[in-house]
Amino acid sequence: MEMLIKIVHNYYYMVAILLFVIGMHTMLTHSNLIKKVIAMNIMDTSVFLMFVAVGYTYGGAAPIITAPANEVLYVNPLPGSLMLTGIVVAVSITAYALSLVVKIYRYYGTVDYDEICLIRSQE
Template sequence: MNFKMIIENINYIGAMILFVIGLYTVLTHSNLIKKIIGINIMETSVFLFFVSIGYRKGAAAPIYESISGDGFFVNPLPAALMLTGIVVAVSITAFSLSIVIKIHEAYGTIEMDEIIKIRSVESDE
């Protein structure tokens, strides 16, 4: 693999690494707060990926002005879509944290393993 190719695609590689870190966090931790943090890391990687798709090296911002003949523009659509995605991600995080608070009030813990044990004891009774 060529070093120049890695440098040119560093945004995509970074997005993939962030997504894997978030997925690993969600799958391996039983703490609900850590799972929410893992989901946030995965969301951030998706934002990075989509904004990187719209970027063009040497391109100008898509603002109306006179640009000589062969001028390129950065695609503004992925960035605009990601603004909506960020709003959705923040609202999902707030909702998830409020559910974790209710779970803690009901079970006294936010560890999934302990909650499963408590629920299995309750269902046996």
């Protein structure tokens, strides 16, 4: 019972883990390469959700200091800044992967991993 209450109180972490598992399952079971890229993005986002939820303080204000700093409680700005960099890396990896997918389509005529394996086995 106590375990259940802890899980309910930390529902952000649970949803982050659930999203990660959904993304990994999609990435492993689908053979379309573009769908693999989308699933990788979902996994990225779940990791960001985990980190930002760690930095959240209940009832805290956004960490923006106006001229007289009058707020008492701020959320931790460090995980947010780290995840800003993470989003940039995620978009860069997406662009790189998509350019590779377009190149693969030009060479094999398909973006399906199973069909690519079939073509490669016949070469």
